[in-house]
Amino acid sequence: MADYDLAIIGGGLNGVSIARDAAGRGLRVILLEQGDLAAGASSASPRLIHGDLASLERRHFLRVRTALAERDIWLRIAPHLVRPMRFAIPAHSDERPDWQLRSWLLLYDRLASRSGLPASATVDVTHHPIGNALKRPFGTAFEYSDCVVDDSRLVVLTAVDAAARGAVIRTGARCTRAERGKEWRLVTIDRGFRQAITARAIVNASGAWTSSVAEMVLRVPPPKVAAEQMDQIVVRRLFDSDNIYVFQNSDGRLIFASPYERDFTLIGTASHAFKGDPAIVAMAAGDVAYLCDAANRYFRERIETVDVVRTLSGANVVRNAASGRDGAMTLDHGRGKAPLLTVFGGDVTTSRLRAEQAVTKLTPFYPMSPRWTATAPLPGGDFAWDRFDNEVEEVRERWRFLGEEEARRLVGAYGTNAKEILGDAKERGDLGPAFGPELTGAEVRYLMQQEWARFPDDVLWRRSKLGLTMPPADREALAAFMAAAM
Numbered sequence: 001m002a003d004y005d006l007a008i009i010g011g012g013l014n015g016v017s018i019a020r021d022a023a024g025r026g027l028r029v030i031l032l033e034q035g036d037l038a039a040g041a042s043s044a045s046p047r048l049i050h051g052d053l054a055s056l057e058r059r060h061f062l063r064v065r066t067a068l069a070e071r072d073i074w075l076r077i078a079p080h081l082v083r084p085m086r087f088a089i090p091a092h093s094d095e096r097p098d099w100q101l102r103s104w105l106l107l108y109d110r111l112a113s114r115s116g117l118p119a120s121a122t123v124d125v126t127h128h129p130i131g132n133a134l135k136r137p138f139g140t141a142f143e144y145s146d147c148v149v150d151d152s153r154l155v156v157l158t159a160v161d162a163a164a165r166g167a168v169i170r171t172g173a174r175c176t177r178a179e180r181g182k183e184w185r186l187v188t189i190d191r192g193f194r195q196a197i198t199a200r201a202i203v204n205a206s207g208a209w210t211s212s213v214a215e216m217v218l219r220v221p222p223p224k225v226a227a228e229q230m231d232q233i234v235v236r237r238l239f240d241s242d243n244i245y246v247f248q249n250s251d252g253r254l255i256f257a258s259p260y261e262r263d264f265t266l267i268g269t270a271s272h273a274f275k276g277d278p279a280i281v282a283m284a285a286g287d288v289a290y291l292c293d294a295a296n297r298y299f300r301e302r303i304e305t306v307d308v309v310r311t312l313s314g315a316n317v318v319r320n321a322a323s324g325r326d327g328a329m330t331l332d333h334g335r336g337k338a339p340l341l342t343v344f345g346g347d348v349t350t351s352r353l354r355a356e357q358a359v360t361k362l363t364p365f366y367p368m369s370p371r372w373t374a375t376a377p378l379p380g381g382d383f384a385w386d387r388f389d390n391e392v393e394e395v396r397e398r399w400r401f402l403g404e405e406e407a408r409r410l411v412g413a414y415g416t417n418a419k420e421i422l423g424d425a426k427e428r429g430d431l432g433p434a435f436g437p438e439l440t441g442a443e444v445r446y447l448m449q450q451e452w453a454r455f456p457d458d459v460l461w462r463r464s465k466l467g468l469t470m471p472p473a474d475r476e477a478l479a480a481f482m483a484a485a486m
């Protein structure tokens, strides 16, 4: 008998979502990730959980409705990671006409009619906080509801749930070869050690590496794909309102600017073609300048490229131009040939559904229980999304030494599992050494024991974004602390 029913190559959102779904349906699953979870495109997404207005404009109504239904599911199963936000589109006379935007948003409301989120509205920005940060006197803006998610934590908590349901999650484990027969024989370099395992089927969920994994590792004809890159910049906070701004730039591209980790603003735009090594996706200087210029067209506060504190870039593949970021998949099998399922990119919003569809494709090969992920909360997500503030209050009442923002961050990252980190602490010192203004030894230990963190970047950029505020000396202390705790 093979060691596993399913071996998944890639620990991005697609890989972990498939691992969770399959493990919950009773399959014996192993997931192999060559670096850290979410080290690829899944920590550089625009973080939107949305129906996608651009799809609405292209009249892909079914796609929008499906994504909006998924948005509701995310609010129910991940109320800590997914937050409703009001998006604001300042009206601009030389771009899409007001009547057109208004009617698209009314339709958007209708397609999301059961979400419980506030409907779209027209706002007079001269008397509204939305207008305060804007450079020129916009008369009106259109507001609508959508959600944002902490993308890399979504990956990690999905993996935690997969593991709780029996999946084996191996980070630092690169799949280097797989021989195909009635089952697959895989070779991995797992933290420096060569390992061999067998599996009844393989999922190639390696994102931007999809073609090279097909060709070099699985030795099957590489699929025809287009690689795309997305870029975002992080600057100091440019506005106080809790909105996400969506601007129509002069070249027709949509630019968004969103509050990011309390003191920062994230600015990004649509993707462009990518060529090169997916392991080193970097943002071109011209693209940094482009986003700064776009922001300067709208915000009062000017930014230059030297103000950029971090760039976020990711690459992934799309099956063909027509499918867009829909997340296509192919299943290859035949007599005497163990199945190979390949999943291509796809957006964050529909990742749960995509995983469900992917695992369902494998039903002819295994007995498995029915689909289940639409109603099962992710770890720490066992509360209603509109009770997030109550959860924060409860944490502050019990651990009185925590400030409001600190409690908010902990509940946003861990939900009801924040209590496992805080334990019986009566004061901050009980949580161990401090690294930077917020990170404690107790949290780092938890991340190492429960969430596969091994190195400072795993903690500072993927399980949190505390790297933004961590002084270099504290980072070194963190590295020493983690090395000693290994």
Ligand SMILES: Cc1cc2nc3c(=O)[nH]c(=O)nc-3n(C[C@H](O)[C@H](O)[C@H](O)COP(=O)(O)OP(=O)(O)OC[C@H]3O[C@@H](n4cnc5c(N)ncnc54)[C@H](O)[C@@H]3O)c2cc1C
Pocket: 009, 010, 011, 012, 013, 014, 015, 032, 033, 034, 035, 036, 037, 038, 039, 040, 041, 042, 043, 044, 045, 046, 047, 048, 049, 173, 174, 175, 176, 205, 206, 207, 208, 209, 213, 217, 228, 229, 230, 271, 272, 314, 315, 316, 317, 325, 344, 345, 346, 347, 348, 349
């Ligand atoms: C251009 C672009 C724009 C996007 N825009 C949006 C958007 O607007 N909204 C939205 O919601 N989503 C968007 N996305 C989608 C989103 O960012 C990701 O595509 C999504 O998170 C799924 O990622 P993944 O799991 O396919 O890939 P990744 O997160 O890249 O994961 C693949 C993993 O495979 C691992 N791997 C590779 N080879 C091996 C090997 N041999 N052995 C072991 N591990 C290996 C890599 O290390 C990597 O971690 C966009 C994607 C792209 C490409």
